Amino acid sequence: MQHNLAKPAIHAAALAFGLALAPASLPAQGFAGLGTDAEGFAIPQRGTALQFPADHGPHPEYRIEWWYLTATLSDADGQDYGVQWTLFRSALAPQEDEGWDSPQVWMGHAGLTTAEQHFSAERFARGGIGQAGVTADPFVAHIDDWHMTSHAEEGADALDHLQVHARGGDFSYDLEFIAEGPLVPQGDAGYSVKSPQGQASYYYSQPFYTVSGTLDLPDGPVKVTGQGWLDREWSSQPLAEDQAGWDWVSLSFDDGHRMMGFQLRGTEVFTAGTWITPDGTPTPLPDGAVQFTPLHHTRIDGRDVPTHWRIEWAEQDLSIETEPLNPNAWMDLSISYWEGPLRFDGSHSGRGYLEMTGY
Amino acid sequence: MTALILDTITKSFPSAEGPVRVLDGLSLQIAPGSAHALTGDSGSGKSTLLHIAAGLEPAQSGRVLVAGTDLSAQDDAGRAALRRGSLGLIFQQFNLIPSLSVAANLAFQARLAGRHDAAFTDHLADRLGLADLRARYPEQLSGGQQQRVAIGRCLAARPALVLADEPTGNLDEGTGDTVLDLMLELTAEAGAALLLVTHSPRLAARCDHRHHLRAGRLEGGA
Amino acid sequence: MTRIALTALMSHWVRNWLQLAMLLAGLALATALWSGVQALNSEARSAYATAESLLAEGTAERLDHPSGQIAQDRYITLRRAGWQVSPVVEGRHTLGSARVTLVGIEPLTAPQGAGPALAAQDLNAFFAGRAFAHPQTITEIGAHDLDLHPSDAVPVGTVLLDIGRAQEMLDTEALSYLHLLQTQPAGMRPLDTLAPDLRRVPAGEGAELGGLTDSFHLNLTAFGLLAFAVGLFIVHSSVGLAFEQRRAMFRTLRALGLPLRTLTACLAAEMLVFALIAGVVGLVLGHLLASFLMPDVALTLRGLYGAPVPGVLQFNPIWAASGLAMTLGGAALAGAQALWRLWHLPILAPAQPRAWARASARGMRLQGGVALALAVLAIALTLGGDGLLTGFGLLAAALLAAALAVPLVLAALLRLAQRGARGPVAEWFWADSRQNMPRLSLALMALMLALAANIGVGTMVASFRATFIDWLDLRLAAELNVMPASAQEAAALHPYLSDRADAVLPMMRVDATLKGQPGQIYAMKDHASFRDNWPLIDPVPDAWDRLAAGEGVLVNEQLYRRAGLQSGADTLDLPGVGALPVLGAYADYGNPLAQAVLTLPQFQAAYPDAPVRQFAIRTSDAAGLTASLQEEFGLSSAQITDQAHARDLSMSIFERTFVITRALNVLTLSVAALALFAALVTLAGMRLAQLAPLWALGLTARRLAGLELARALVLGALTMVLALPVGLMLAQVLLSVINVQAFGWRLPLQVFPADWARLALWAMLAVLAAASLPALQLARQGPADLLRVFSRDR
Numbered sequence A: 001m002q003h004n005l006a007k008p009a010i011h012a013a014a015l016a017f018g019l020a021l022a023p024a025s026l027p028a029q030g031f032a033g034l035g036t037d038a039e040g041f042a043i044p045q046r047g048t049a050l051q052f053p054a055d056h057g058p059h060p061e062y063r064i065e066w067w068y069l070t071a072t073l074s075d076a077d078g079q080d081y082g083v084q085w086t087l088f089r090s091a092l093a094p095q096e097d098e099g100w101d102s103p104q105v106w107m108g109h110a111g112l113t114t115a116e117q118h119f120s121a122e123r124f125a126r127g128g129i130g131q132a133g134v135t136a137d138p139f140v141a142h143i144d145d146w147h148m149t150s151h152a153e154e155g156a157d158a159l160d161h162l163q164v165h166a167r168g169g170d171f172s173y174d175l176e177f178i179a180e181g182p183l184v185p186q187g188d189a190g191y192s193v194k195s196p197q198g199q200a201s202y203y204y205s206q207p208f209y210t211v212s213g214t215l216d217l218p219d220g221p222v223k224v225t226g227q228g229w230l231d232r233e234w235s236s237q238p239l240a241e242d243q244a245g246w247d248w249v250s251l252s253f254d255d256g257h258r259m260m261g262f263q264l265r266g267t268e269v270f271t272a273g274t275w276i277t278p279d280g281t282p283t284p285l286p287d288g289a290v291q292f293t294p295l296h297h298t299r300i301d302g303r304d305v306p307t308h309w310r311i312e313w314a315e316q317d318l319s320i321e322t323e324p325l326n327p328n329a330w331m332d333l334s335i336s337y338w339e340g341p342l343r344f345d346g347s348h349s350g351r352g353y354l355e356m357t358g359y
Numbered sequence B: 001m002t003a004l005i006l007d008t009i010t011k012s013f014p015s016a017e018g019p020v021r022v023l024d025g026l027s028l029q030i031a032p033g034s035a036h037a038l039t040g041d042s043g044s045g046k047s048t049l050l051h052i053a054a055g056l057e058p059a060q061s062g063r064v065l066v067a068g069t070d071l072s073a074q075d076d077a078g079r080a081a082l083r084r085g086s087l088g089l090i091f092q093q094f095n096l097i098p099s100l101s102v103a104a105n106l107a108f109q110a111r112l113a114g115r116h117d118a119a120f121t122d123h124l125a126d127r128l129g130l131a132d133l134r135a136r137y138p139e140q141l142s143g144g145q146q147q148r149v150a151i152g153r154c155l156a157a158r159p160a161l162v163l164a165d166e167p168t169g170n171l172d173e174g175t176g177d178t179v180l181d182l183m184l185e186l187t188a189e190a191g192a193a194l195l196l197v198t199h200s201p202r203l204a205a206r207c208d209h210r211h212h213l214r215a216g217r218l219e220g221g222a
Numbered sequence C: 001m002t003r004i005a006l007t008a009l010m011s012h013w014v015r016n017w018l019q020l021a022m023l024l025a026g027l028a029l030a031t032a033l034w035s036g037v038q039a040l041n042s043e044a045r046s047a048y049a050t051a052e053s054l055l056a057e058g059t060a061e062r063l064d065h066p067s068g069q070i071a072q073d074r075y076i077t078l079r080r081a082g083w084q085v086s087p088v089v090e091g092r093h094t095l096g097s098a099r100v101t102l103v104g105i106e107p108l109t110a111p112q113g114a115g116p117a118l119a120a121q122d123l124n125a126f127f128a129g130r131a132f133a134h135p136q137t138i139t140e141i142g143a144h145d146l147d148l149h150p151s152d153a154v155p156v157g158t159v160l161l162d163i164g165r166a167q168e169m170l171d172t173e174a175l176s177y178l179h180l181l182q183t184q185p186a187g188m189r190p191l192d193t194l195a196p197d198l199r200r201v202p203a204g205e206g207a208e209l210g211g212l213t214d215s216f217h218l219n220l221t222a223f224g225l226l227a228f229a230v231g232l233f234i235v236h237s238s239v240g241l242a243f244e245q246r247r248a249m250f251r252t253l254r255a256l257g258l259p260l261r262t263l264t265a266c267l268a269a270e271m272l273v274f275a276l277i278a279g280v281v282g283l284v285l286g287h288l289l290a291s292f293l294m295p296d297v298a299l300t301l302r303g304l305y306g307a308p309v310p311g312v313l314q315f316n317p318i319w320a321a322s323g324l325a326m327t328l329g330g331a332a333l334a335g336a337q338a339l340w341r342l343w344h345l346p347i348l349a350p351a352q353p354r355a356w357a358r359a360s361a362r363g364m365r366l367q368g369g370v371a372l373a374l375a376v377l378a379i380a381l382t383l384g385g386d387g388l389l390t391g392f393g394l395l396a397a398a399l400l401a402a403a404l405a406v407p408l409v410l411a412a413l414l415r416l417a418q419r420g421a422r423g424p425v426a427e428w429f430w431a432d433s434r435q436n437m438p439r440l441s442l443a444l445m446a447l448m449l450a451l452a453a454n455i456g457v458g459t460m461v462a463s464f465r466a467t468f469i470d471w472l473d474l475r476l477a478a479e480l481n482v483m484p485a486s487a488q489e490a491a492a493l494h495p496y497l498s499d500r501a502d503a504v505l506p507m508m509r510v511d512a513t514l515k516g517q518p519g520q521i522y523a524m525k526d527h528a529s530f531r532d533n534w535p536l537i538d539p540v541p542d543a544w545d546r547l548a549a550g551e552g553v554l555v556n557e558q559l560y561r562r563a564g565l566q567s568g569a570d571t572l573d574l575p576g577v578g579a580l581p582v583l584g585a586y587a588d589y590g591n592p593l594a595q596a597v598l599t600l601p602q603f604q605a606a607y608p609d610a611p612v613r614q615f616a617i618r619t620s621d622a623a624g625l626t627a628s629l630q631e632e633f634g635l636s637s638a639q640i641t642d643q644a645h646a647r648d649l650s651m652s653i654f655e656r657t658f659v660i661t662r663a664l665n666v667l668t669l670s671v672a673a674l675a676l677f678a679a680l681v682t683l684a685g686m687r688l689a690q691l692a693p694l695w696a697l698g699l700t701a702r703r704l705a706g707l708e709l710a711r712a713l714v715l716g717a718l719t720m721v722l723a724l725p726v727g728l729m730l731a732q733v734l735l736s737v738i739n740v741q742a743f744g745w746r747l748p749l750q751v752f753p754a755d756w757a758r759l760a761l762w763a764m765l766a767v768l769a770a771a772s773l774p775a776l777q778l779a780r781q782g783p784a785d786l787l788r789v790f791s792r793d794r
């Protein structure tokens, strides 16, 4: 169940993001706006080294950017939960200005999934006036009262220790994220290619969080613990013209490995992924290495959404089948998509998060 | 003085086939106090003759003198004054003023003429059998009663000449006869001259003079 | 058979085409007046709806500050506390050649509404400065350098744009108010502790146009109904007379074997066709009328209530349908009685006029009973009632009672006259007038209503006008009014003005809810300008001294009466000040809002942030001061208003307010004259049989025509005399009940006999005009026509 609270003139806001931001489900447009030439916007270049803590902060000269946190959680009774906290930035022009003149627009999404229910909420804000934004040092990302605030010790990476809060109409959560491993650059040292034509983004992750905190549900507060994953990505043209959406997973294996994989659905399917050892060493997986096969579709609001997948990486004899905690984890917001926790079995087992856009 | 003189009167009406001559050089004299009956086929021009005599309609040629006054020399107001002062008209129907009571109707013409005599009017009402109906309004009366009121009203003004156009045409024969009897009696009593249009030879016989209108002229008359 | 019957029935109208024309004209005019008024109302209402749906579709609460301003960081604070609020900036601004209201919104957070939807068409362009305005407003603005797009969703006089742009143009960094979105998350710090100084205004109250203008529209509707009623009198009278005329025909048709049912159906069908024809014509006329009046209505509403109403009328099919329904209903009402009588008519009913008159004598008694009952109801409403609707109910009952009583009173008067009449013709004259009363009574009732409405409304307007002018002269004591553009300019102007003028009276106000009503609190400097020129209603002793000492407040009459306050006994709660005793009330005509006045020091202590909006200046050299202000401060001429200009402005708004009332008044009177004309024309044919005997008895046709004319004039004059007290009663109710309920002020009734004389003259001219044609026809009637009476069976 989801509850749209304080519904603003979301269509206006959605439009702002529909033009510029990735997770919009407008198949007719096929995210076409994203593939167009980024006039005036910076374009990611291979070989640019990521700089921290500066790159934790916003990159206003790029069209889009996000701070994307997911967590697979369990309570004392063994009930599973999933939590999402995302802050999107979308630029109408490649710069930052003071006050209302700022061309930066911010959008927050929060999700909370239980086996029976799925909650979601969103927030919008203009940049420049202090209602939303991100600072790299000290690290704070916020929109309204939602925030992701660094409590990292001196000398440690700012993202090593985060306090996270979001609130919807009938849910809220307060969670602490503590990193047990290093930041992991995706793709070629943080340069992540999204299509055969070469569309790309800067992309790094923190996949090693342990999480604890409280979920506030309509039935009362629940203490939870689990694992978390943060994605940071910015770009100006992440998708090709023909790409209609993507299916993305982050997986935590019981043996401590992590894996990120996605397929971009266009005329040709383009896949990519990263195999991450427990000590944080990444191995990029080239196009075609990972195979996504839908096993079962769930009908949600007139859409057929492939909620169960077989994911294979032949080279490593990896073949797993995923099972969502709640197949109805639809983020029914101004920009809608599927996002929820899963468990997987097969050659390997573990937990993870699945995101599917463009359905 | 002669009560009515009609001297070579002609009258024609326009019609689809050209003018139709209804009266064609007709002459008639009525002495004071004398009673004349006028008969003739339907459409022969009896009513027309009477209307011309009353100054209600002009003749095309000829002279009309009522109580010695030449109507053609009078304007509308003059002719109206003559009607008020010297004439009594009784038609087949619609003689009474609907908004006035029988009593008011009876006195109306006499008062117009400035000759109102209450005793005489009462006397006439009694004679006409209207004594009990004085407070009624015209539409509360039968046809015969209405005609009796018309006769009473006419005679109460002591006209020199009474012109009556089939005053009982709407009544059944018995009632008609009674009413006409009364009229003849009372005009004689009041000394008024009478020109009575009637279809009834029996009634005509009771008049001093009888005229038959045919082809625009009078026949007979004695 | 039905066809033959219809042909026979229709033949009547072919021969009496004038009567048919009257019937159609009456129905069409009734429809026109009613639907015209409804068109005006619906246009205005849809404009209010536009205004209310622009920002929040009327569903979002507002947060505002008494000073009318909220610092922008308060917005951020509330958002960061989790409260879903959205900022709005509003302000007056001169754009091109028009003065407009800029409304700046933040489309990302705004509640759903037409404004954000417009912005969403192209957010990028909107953020960059795209603005939206009503096409009419764009025309008014003329040349401009904005990216201005036309949209009917924006109220007239408003320009919608991005909040950042609006702040820039209005030269402010503050917000005007915040929308509080309908659904809020749970668990935030309450607003009471987070922002105790912000006032939470319930949804709809901020956009109180509907409520404020209700009385105006109710007035219009009442007038429309009155006009419709008057129009129905015409129809009723025409239908009734036509029935009477065709009675012999009905008799014959039925004698020939036409079933009563078929005959009734034929007559009903005939009525329906007429109603449809007249209804469509009426709608066209109504639309024309409304288009003609719309600019004045719009100006009135803008002037009086600041309601953004466009001066152009749009066609609305719902309006048309309801107008037509009203026509059909009215025609059915008018025809029902005739049909009922037909149904109950014995085949050989007497076709005599007196019979009808006597039958209607019974009806008269019934009518008298109804009139009496209505009068009692009106008295009961006067004693026990309260509220605007009750006021109108009282008026309706009283007017209807008076109208129904008209024939009775006239009949009594005529009987009296008949008794006093000397001479047979005079007696007949009165008797005949009495007898024909029933046939004329409907037209006379219509005339009486129209005249009474004219007298009543005229007296009300004139009384109001006289009071208003006196009040305005006192109110506008200041020779100059200067509007500073900003707080800085106000601060600079104040010492400058103090040095050069006899007195400088700063005008400051804050918005507040007073006794639950939207209102304002004003600051008043203790000065003779006020003490001498503001006559107080129910003042406590030494009211001005006590006000100066900060011991209480003065309130405007609207608030005083609506809240039922009592000077000396009651107190008024002022936000930020507390409860203060009410010291008295002052007249405040033309203002829809509640108002309270505090002494200046007390006001400044309570509301230090309130800007000076205006300086009222007492000076003997207004021209010189104006010139030096323009020179030294570069003030625009729009910022300085002199006394004469202010007075002209107020007077023109006042006059505008009653333009529509006057226009409707004249139209109603015209309709009534038409009713009389219709009745007289119809009667003329029937009267021949009544007049012919008199003609035969020696009254000339000319004299009879003169008498007919005289009769109409006498009846008209008597009706006018009857209308006088009714009209005065109406004026009294309007002034002391309706005005108090609708606007909040009570006005003394003043009589203007010269106006009555003028009206009487017009009424007599109208009657004369109505009676002339039939009289002229009679005078010209050839003997042949009159003679035919005696030889033709009716």
Ligand SMILES: Nc1ncnc2c1ncn2[C@@H]1O[C@H](COP(=O)(O)OP(=O)(O)OP(=O)(O)O)[C@@H](O)[C@H]1O
Pocket (backbone or CB within 6 Å): B013, B014, B022, B040, B041, B042, B043, B044, B045, B046, B047, B048, B049, C784
């Ligand atoms: N106004 C008129 N226009 C044309 N023709 C007329 C007019 N009045 C009478 N007539 C014609 O003149 C002729 C005489 O009519 P009038 O009424 O005098 O006849 P009448 O002898 O009285 O008949 P009845 O016995 O039927 O009453 C008739 O043919 C009639 O049609």
Ligand SMILES: [Mg+2]
Pocket (backbone or CB within 6 Å): B046, B047, B048, B165
């Ligand atoms: Mg005849």
